[in-house]
Amino acid sequence: MVSLKQYNEMPTKRRVLSDVAQLYDPTGFLAPVIISGKVFIQTLWSTGISWDTPLPKDLCHIWSKFRNDLGILDKVRVPRWLGMDATNRTSLYGFCDASQKAYAAVVYARTIDNDDKANKSLLTARTKVAPLKGATIPRLELCGALLLAKTICNVRKALSLEDTSVHLLTDSSIVLSWLRKQPVMLKPYIANRVRQIQQLTSLDLWHYVRSAQNPADCASRGVTPSELLGHHLWWSGPDWLRQKTIPFDQAPELQADERITMQSEERSRVLTFASSIRLQLITRRIDGQHIPLAQRFSSIKRLVRTTAIVLRWLPRYRHFRHHLVTAPEMDNALELLIRIDQSSAFPQDLRCLGEATNLSSSSPPYSHLTPT
Incomplete structure (x- = not known):
């Protein structure tokens, strides 16, 4: 099953890669052994050794032992019949x-x-x-x-x-x-x-x-x-x-x-924060009606910039005190505006996601979360 030509010279990265490539195992029966060769190649890449430079003594010893033991794999015998038939x-x-x-x-x-x-x-x-x-x-x-x-x-x-x-x-x-x-x-x-x-x-x-x-x-x-x-x-x-x-x-x-x-590994939950300031900071009461800040601008750039300036008054963002609006401030403002818009358009869906429950099959985002 495994037959590698014997060499008298010191092994190099090129020769190691060639030897590992000769271990043909499409089914993966020898995977626990071959993975050691793949990991060794990764080690060689991390050391920065050139293709034809002899390996250092420590790496040469590890590789020689691994390579010499590969002949044992000739004793591996795998039954070809899986026991599958119409009655089983x-x-x-x-x-x-x-x-x-x-x-x-x-x-x-x-x-x-x-x-x-x-x-x-x-x-x-x-x-x-x-x-x-x-x-x-x-x-x-x-x-x-x-x-x-x-x-x-x-x-x-x-x-x-x-x-x-x-x-x-x-x-x-x-x-x-x-x-x-x-x-x-x-x-x-x-x-x-x-x-x-x-x-x-x-x-x-x-x-x-x-x-x-x-x-x-x-x-x-x-x-x-x-x-x-x-x-x-x-x-x-x-x-x-x-x-x-x-x-x-x-x-x-x-x-x-x-x-x-x-x-x-979980996304930061800005939804609660967004909901708490939606009516306080980015809306304006006119004749008893709440006018969203997004409806007062025809330019997304001006909307995001204005929101970023408004956010400077919140304790959470007080570390932003530059004269000009910075890129991180613009990113935070855009993310907040998106989350606020989502909370208005999909309140029930966001509630389900927050409670880790399944979305309704009639939910608009459901089609984007399920395979077609």
């Missing part, structure tokens, strides 16, 4: 996980014959290297969940299993909490991925699994070839897949640090 019941189980190095998704097929005997098989796995900067573990866990959602859709389409039951599992309580929220309540990075997952999968498909029973854990952290050979959790999945009925674990309550992480 088939279901798919997907797992995802993330570490500082990478995130991964793995899918298993579970078939039950007429004698209620369960058979489980590894179908496919996918891994991606984590970015070097700006990625927290909760964000990477969410990326792993999105990778799993895409993978399970591809598997169902490739095997014509669109009507097969599916269960998706993660060991991140934060990810499960994010998936229950409306994307508009979250910051763009989280919202974009949550929206994609919600479009690809249904919320009731997602469950919690303990880290010790999550086979995607080894694919996100990497294992040696010798460890992969006898890795029962990777090749067969958790033991409870053999049970006739599977009781999924209850997700634990979020810890204090996890709640802080959740709050840091």
Whole structure:
């Protein structure tokens, strides 16, 4: 399965990249091993080593050990029959996980014959290297969940299993909490991925699994070839897949640090603030009628500038005391005007979003939040 030419010279970045590219594994059976090679390439890029410069001794030792152990993978044997036929019941189980190095998704097929005997098989796995900067573990866990959602859709389409039951599992309580929220309540990075997952999968498909029973854990952290050979959790999945009925674990309550992480990824709630000043600062009473400030200007630029000047009188914005209106002030004013207009046009919808409840199917924004 793995055959790499032996070299006598010191390895270089070009040679390392060539060797990793030769590890052809389209199904992902060897993902826990190959991800270590991908992570090593990322390490080489971060060091700034040129293409044909010999690797430093420490990196050379790590790579030589990894490369020499690859021959063990020739002993890997994978059953080709998945146990699927017209009389057996088939279901798919997907797992995802993330570490500082990478995130991964793995899918298993579970078939039950007429004698209620369960058979489980590894179908496919996918891994991606984590970015070097700006990625927290909760964000990477969410990326792993999105990778799993895409993978399970591809598997169902490739095997014509669109009507097969599916269960998706993660060991991140934060990810499960994010998936229950409306994307508009979250910051763009989280919202974009949550929206994609919600479009690809249904919320009731997602469950919690303990880290010790999550086979995607080894694919996100990497294992040696010798460890992969006898890795029962990777090749067969958790033991409870053999049970006739599977009781999924209850997700634990979020810890204090996890709640802080959740709050840091939510959009700032300016709606209450906007409502409180709408009638006080940006409207004018004329003959008993409230005239919105937006109706008193024919130019959006003048409207935003005037609103920015008005906001200078509020305690929240008193740090803006420049003679000229600055770009941040203009941005704050424009955001406030948009939120005020939204609160006037969609009061019921915003109330539902604030209470984390589902929007009405007759709501105008509903069509933009649901897949077409």
